[in-house]
Amino acid sequence: MKTTTLAPAPMPTLSHRASRWFARNLIRIYAALAFIYLFIPVAYTFAFSFNDAGKSNLIWKGFTLDNWKNPCGAPEVCSALGNSLKIGLISTILATILGTMIAFALGRYRFKGRSVINLLIFLPMATPEVVLGASLLAMFLNFRINPGMTTIIIAHVMFCISFVVVTVKARIASLDPRLEQAAMDLYANERETFRYITLPLVMPGIAGAALLSFSLSFDDFIITNFNSGTVATFPKFVYVSAARGIPAQANVIGSSMFFIALFIVVAGQIIGRRRKAR
Amino acid sequence: MAFLHATAHASAPAIDNAAKKRSLTPYFLLLPGMVWLIGFFVLPIATLASTSTMTRPDGAAVGTYVQSLRFQNYLDAFSANKDQFFRSFIYAGIATLLALAIAYPLAYMIAFKAGKMRSFLLVLVVAPFFTSFLLRTIAWTQILGDEGPVVSFLKALPFFSNDIRLTSTPFAVVSGLTYNFLPFMTLPLYASLERIDPRTLEAAGDLYANGLTTFRRVTVPLSMPGVVAGTLLTFIPAAGDYVNAYLLGNPNTRMIGNVIDSRFFAIVDYPTAAALSFTLMAAILILVTLYIRKSGTDELV
Amino acid sequence: MSNPKVSDSRGDLHLNRLTKRFADFIAVDDLSLTVPRGSFFALLGPSGCGKTTTLRMIAGLEEPTQGMISIGDTDITTAKPYRRPVNTVFQNYALFPHLTIFENIAFGLRRRGVKDVKKDVDNVLELVELGHLAERKPNQLSGGQQQRIAVARAIVNKPEVLLLDEPLGALDLKLRRQMQIELKRIQMEVGITFIHVTHDQEEAMTMADTIAVMNQGKIEQMGSPAELYESPKTAFVANFLGQSNLIKGKVNSRSGANASVNIHGIDIEVPITRMASHGDSVLIGVRPEKLNINAKSKNSIGNGTVTDASFVGVSTQYLVKTSWDEELVVFEQNDAGAPDIKVGDTVSLSWEPAHTFALDGNQDLAAGADVDHEAD
Ligand SMILES: Nc1ncnc2c1ncn2[C@@H]1O[C@H](COP(=O)(O)OP(=O)(O)OP(=O)(O)O)[C@@H](O)[C@H]1O
Ligand SMILES: [Mg+2]
Numbered sequence: 001m002k003t004t005t006l007a008p009a010p011m012p013t014l015s016h017r018a019s020r021w022f023a024r025n026l027i028r029i030y031a032a033l034a035f036i037y038l039f040i041p042v043a044y045t046f047a048f049s050f051n052d053a054g055k056s057n058l059i060w061k062g063f064t065l066d067n068w069k070n071p072c073g074a075p076e077v078c079s080a081l082g083n084s085l086k087i088g089l090i091s092t093i094l095a096t097i098l099g100t101m102i103a104f105a106l107g108r109y110r111f112k113g114r115s116v117i118n119l120l121i122f123l124p125m126a127t128p129e130v131v132l133g134a135s136l137l138a139m140f141l142n143f144r145i146n147p148g149m150t151t152i153i154i155a156h157v158m159f160c161i162s163f164v165v166v167t168v169k170a171r172i173a174s175l176d177p178r179l180e181q182a183a184m185d186l187y188a189n190e191r192e193t194f195r196y197i198t199l200p201l202v203m204p205g206i207a208g209a210a211l212l213s214f215s216l217s218f219d220d221f222i223i224t225n226f227n228s229g230t231v232a233t234f235p236k237f238v239y240v241s242a243a244r245g246i247p248a249q250a251n252v253i254g255s256s257m258f259f260i261a262l263f264i265v266v267a268g269q270i271i272g273r274r275r276k277a278r
Numbered sequence: 279m280a281f282l283h284a285t286a287h288a289s290a291p292a293i294d295n296a297a298k299k300r301s302l303t304p305y306f307l308l309l310p311g312m313v314w315l316i317g318f319f320v321l322p323i324a325t326l327a328s329t330s331t332m333t334r335p336d337g338a339a340v341g342t343y344v345q346s347l348r349f350q351n352y353l354d355a356f357s358a359n360k361d362q363f364f365r366s367f368i369y370a371g372i373a374t375l376l377a378l379a380i381a382y383p384l385a386y387m388i389a390f391k392a393g394k395m396r397s398f399l400l401v402l403v404v405a406p407f408f409t410s411f412l413l414r415t416i417a418w419t420q421i422l423g424d425e426g427p428v429v430s431f432l433k434a435l436p437f438f439s440n441d442i443r444l445t446s447t448p449f450a451v452v453s454g455l456t457y458n459f460l461p462f463m464t465l466p467l468y469a470s471l472e473r474i475d476p477r478t479l480e481a482a483g484d485l486y487a488n489g490l491t492t493f494r495r496v497t498v499p500l501s502m503p504g505v506v507a508g509t510l511l512t513f514i515p516a517a518g519d520y521v522n523a524y525l526l527g528n529p530n531t532r533m534i535g536n537v538i539d540s541r542f543f544a545i546v547d548y549p550t551a552a553a554l555s556f557t558l559m560a561a562i563l564i565l566v567t568l569y570i571r572k573s574g575t576d577e578l579v
Numbered sequence: 580m581s582n583p584k585v586s587d588s589r590g591d592l593h594l595n596r597l598t599k600r601f602a603d604f605i606a607v608d609d610l611s612l613t614v615p616r617g618s619f620f621a622l623l624g625p626s627g628c629g630k631t632t633t634l635r636m637i638a639g640l641e642e643p644t645q646g647m648i649s650i651g652d653t654d655i656t657t658a659k660p661y662r663r664p665v666n667t668v669f670q671n672y673a674l675f676p677h678l679t680i681f682e683n684i685a686f687g688l689r690r691r692g693v694k695d696v697k698k699d700v701d702n703v704l705e706l707v708e709l710g711h712l713a714e715r716k717p718n719q720l721s722g723g724q725q726q727r728i729a730v731a732r733a734i735v736n737k738p739e740v741l742l743l744d745e746p747l748g749a750l751d752l753k754l755r756r757q758m759q760i761e762l763k764r765i766q767m768e769v770g771i772t773f774i775h776v777t778h779d780q781e782e783a784m785t786m787a788d789t790i791a792v793m794n795q796g797k798i799e800q801m802g803s804p805a806e807l808y809e810s811p812k813t814a815f816v817a818n819f820l821g822q823s824n825l826i827k828g829k830v831n832s833r834s835g836a837n838a839s840v841n842i843h844g845i846d847i848e849v850p851i852t853r854m855a856s857h858g859d860s861v862l863i864g865v866r867p868e869k870l871n872i873n874a875k876s877k878n879s880i881g882n883g884t885v886t887d888a889s890f891v892g893v894s895t896q897y898l899v900k901t902s903w904d905e906e907l908v909v910f911e912q913n914d915a916g917a918p919d920i921k922v923g924d925t926v927s928l929s930w931e932p933a934h935t936f937a938l939d940g941n942q943d944l945a946a947g948a949d950v951d952h953e954a955d
Contacts, residue, residue: 032381033353034424036404038460040407041417058420097312109304117308124319126510128518128564130535131555134542135322138329138552158318161311182673184660186687186736186781196686200677215407223384228541238412242525246416250393254409261408265401 042258047253056245067248071256074247080237081253087149087233088218091156095217096210098157099164106165107172125162132159133226140227147229155227156220162212167212171205215261323559330552341546348549355553359537363557366533369448370516373455377463377512378505380456385467385504386497390476401462404468411458416453417527419445424524446528454522460513470504471497506573514562534558586907591616592637592740592772597646599796600633606632608796610646612737614740614774614789618750619766621783623777624793625819631670634742637774638667650739661690664735667742670723680704680728681713688735699833703735706765723754730765740772747782759786780820784808792816794947808866810936812855815947817864817938824870824907825944826845829938830902836951837932843903847878848932853871860940867908869934870899873918876929881908886922899928 048057052064072078094243106117115167124132136155140147179201183193214278221235318538332343332352356363388399406414422428422444444450474497476564482496498505520535534554592614595728599607607629614620617803622630631733635641641661648656657661664686675683684703685696704710707727717725726746733741743762747755763786766773777783783802785788791801792815800807800816807820817823828842837848842863849863880901886897890913897909897920907928911920 025393027383027387030383031399034384034460035399037380037457038406040421041414042406044417044421045409045413048420059425092281092452093397096315101307105304105307109301109307111304117312119355120312120315124315126514126563127323127559128514128562130518130520130538131326131559132319132322134538134551134555135326136318137542139322139325140550141548142325142329154318157314157825161315165311174504176671176673178669178671178673181326181638181660181668182667183674183686184640185638185665185667186732187661187690188686189659189661189690192690197675210460215404218412219407219495220410222519225539233541235410235412236409238416239521242412242416248412258405258409261399262405264406266398269397269401 045151045251046255049255050250051248052247057248058245071249071252074249076232076237077249080232080234084218084234087152087156088214091153091160091215091217094157095160095164095213099161100168100206102165103168103172107169107189121162121165126158127220133223137226148231149226151227152224155223156217157254160216164209166208168205175201186242271276299363326552326555329548330556332549343548346467349454351549351553355550356557359554362532362534362537366517369452369455370513372452373516374509374513377457377460378509381460381463381467385464385471388468389471415454415522422446422450445526448531450526451523451531454526455516455519459516463508466507467504470501504574517562518558551559564568584721589739595647598644599636600644610798612791612798614772616772617770618788619773619786621782621787621790622774623783623790624646625778628793629796630793631744632712634744634776638665638742640664666732666736666738668746670744672729674725674728676717680715684732685734699735703731703884707731709804718922722749727757734769738771739764740774743775745776792819810853814862814938814942819947822865822867822908827940828861830859830861845880849935849937850932852938855936856939858939861939862940862942864936864938865930865934868910869930871911871929872909872911872926874929878932879929882925882927885920885922885926888922899926
């Protein structure tokens with residue numbers, strides 16, 4: 001038998017190996033840098049929530065827990081937050097219901113005028129916020145309606161509907177129609193099919209749409225600013241106080257919202273994964 | 279527009295005729311939402327249109343306007359603010375390209391390289407939303423501010439002059455826009471990349487046997503709906519934004535949003551504000567239509 | 580059935596002049612057939628011939644453009660799917676991903692208002708031998724297990740008719756064979772009518788009592804597997820179900836039990852009972868394994884040249900070019916004493932008249948030969 005000897009492979013040098021590793025992980029490094037970029041201001045906001053700053057939270061003056069112990073210490077911070085939460089909640093519920101209904105109509109039925117409806121869903125998303133805000137205000141002024149809580153909610157529901165429709169419609173479209181047919185085949189009438197099959201399967205999409213609505217509403221400033229009158233929301237409070245210095249309590253609230261949201265989403269995912277694995 | 283899920287239809291088999299019925303139900307489902315959109319979107323836009331041609335009668339109180347169909351308002355408003363107009367589109371355009379450059383690799387990595395971390399990383403992309411974007415923008419003003427760490431560091435380096443500034447510059451405004459709309463770019467990109475079956479990439483690797491070619495010939499075309507959706511979701515709000523220009527810029531970086539805002543609130547010149555809003559909306563709609571046509575993703579609307 | 584809304588019709592399934600048109604495309608064309616109660620019926624045909632559409636009309640998921648569907652004496656043509664004593668095993672199983680296996684199977688029982696579902700579900704799980712998986716979710720099952728659950732979910736309702744749309748298409752060959760036996764066993768046990776759609780001719784022949792061969796929206800021929808194989812009535816069936824050698828011929832005379840047919844100048848005999856055509860122009864058919872090399876059978880067509888020989892284990896497959904330049908396929912058993920035949924050899928071909936069939940001559944010789952056979 002003949003034996004063949006392979007020429008020994010040249011040992012890669014250390015720098016060679018390092019550059020190979022770098023090339024292979026380039027995209028991960030890039031993504032890590034992007035995440036750092038995304039989170040620098042969040043970290044900064046969090047750090048300055050511990051600043052012993054007094055009225056204007058501009059320069060680091062020393063560490064304190066006072067802001068966290070007394071998040072409502074600064075005037076109006078908590079009432080603004082309360083308004084934002086209330087507006088976010090009501091707008092989310094309304095927009096989710098209205099948008100989901102539209103999504104089902106679009107995804108499950110044939111009817112005349114579909115393209116008009118699609119256009120009407122698309123346009124609010126293609127219109128800049130200043131225009132949405134300004135036009136609503138122009139109308140309210142025209143009808144001598146004083147802007148306030150109600151007008152904010154009206155505005156928020158308006159711009160959230162389109163996002164709900166798009167999200168839920170996508171979920172409905174990705175649903176295998178054979179599942180509903182199977183249910184019908186198994187003696188479920190239209191109503192039961194909807195209740196036991198369609199709705200549970202579309203639910204993650206609806207939940208996602210609601211979450212999206214809430215964050216859009218909670219974080220909206222421009223449209224709100226046009227239509228809020230004297231009502232202060234949290235973003236409006238921050239914007240207004242930016243000129244004369246933002247109290248550190250705003251940072252406390254911003255950071256808490258961040259952690260609460262992160263907690264809810266991650267917990268939701270873990271529960272979802274558990275349920276799947278059961 | 280199926281912004282986030284532009285291609286979701288592809289996966290559903292085309293045998294759902296029985297499921298799609300003709301009846302009155304869809305109209306009932308559509309009614310409340312459509313009433314809302316007509317009442318609080320279409321009607322306001324119509325009001326805006328009518329306001330844009332109004333004039334203030336001589337001697338009338340501030341904020342009192344009557345309809346006089348003065349279309350000249352548009353020309354006046356535009357010629358007085360064309361710098362801000364062009365600036366808005368240029369800033370928004372640059373910010374969109376930068377966001378695309380940052381977000382594409384990020385979305386690609388999450389879609390194809392993240393393994394079990396996928397959904398967690400996706401949460402991280404959205405998470406900054408919850409710290410108010412105003413707080414984050416203000417954080418940037420402080421980080422990039424004259425007393426902030428970045429400027430101090432740059433000053434310490436020999437090749438920067440001592441009066442270097444980062445805030446109150448076009449650079450700061452564009453960075454702010456890029457930063458704030460990054461998640462709007464990343465999510466639709468991710469949604470379209472995630473739908474690509476890794477096996478198609480393997481198949482392409484088999485056929486082209488070159489990573490770059492596979493990327494150019496297969497990945498990019500397949501992710502096009504996400505690119506279109508992401509750029510629109512970034513460009514449109516960026517073009518109308520005024521918060522970044524206000525917080526991070528100077529009087530010479532004012533964008534059209536700032537003008538509309540101040541016309542409305544500071545100057546109480548509703549017709550000009552309305553004319554500007556309408557022009558902005560029309561310009562954006564024309565651009566968007568051309569763009570969607572050009573990119574061949576009609577399916578989006 | 581405990582639910583009064585579900586029709587409790589019993590008896591044979593009748594399709595009467597059923598037509599389904601999509602826009603201007605006719606998917607099912609004036610189709611009539613009767614499936615006897617309790618039989619295992621296979622619907623066989625090439626891709627796109629309208630099998631799924633037919634099933635969907637029986638299930639009520641597609642409305643016929645014309646025609647009537649009835650079970651026994653009850654017309655169910657326009658009944659809602661949930662009012663029919665018919666259940667379907669979908670091609671991709673369509674198990675509900677958010678429900679456990681138990682709840683998937685219990686679904687139909689619950690909808691019909693059955694109070695105590697536990698016993699029925701457990702029984703059917705036992706029947707498909709998957710009792711231990713009751714609490715799992717569908718995505719935690721293998722393909723074969725999912726398939727059995729899909730069957731269980733349907734038969735637990737004891738429907739009059741069970742429709743199976745290529746239920747084994749997604750399985751590998753070995754598992755598919757196993758499932759064929761399993762399905763056959765289940766059908767014998769529960770005794771309900773199975774309509775099994777497939778484009779695998781072997782699957783149809785091993786499982787079904789009756790096969791209907793479908794082509795372009797029409798039934799070409801219906802009968803027992805042996806009947807279809809031994810006496811195909813059209814060139815399509817002859818070629819689609821196994822292989823056939825088809826030779827153009829002219830009838831000389833029909834007298835007594837046999838007809839005399841002239842093929843390319845040679846007279847052969849065909850039993851009258853095996854002639855599907857009354858015309859003069861016919862196609863003579865012989866199955867490859869019925870053709871004999873260098874033997875003295877009655878229908879002899881003289882010498883030909885071997886152009887190809889391929890060894891396939893139990894037999895060898897030869898291509899022999901005849902004097903009129905048609906290539907015929909011949910299977911020779913590889914038993915002891917099999918002649919050593921090589922490419923280029925000259926051989927004589929013959930067969931017994933009883934193994935001949937004759938078809939209408941105005942057909943394409945190759946009809947059905949080049950359509951997809953999944954398990955050739
Ligand atoms: N909804 C529809 N609209 C238009 N044409 C359709 C529709 N459904 C089916 N068809 C057409 O009807 C014909 C029959 O389709 P069908 O699904 O019944 O085929 P099949 O015999 O089940 O094929 P396969 O073996 O590939 O599943 C095909 O040509 C198909 O393109
Ligand atoms: Mg089919």
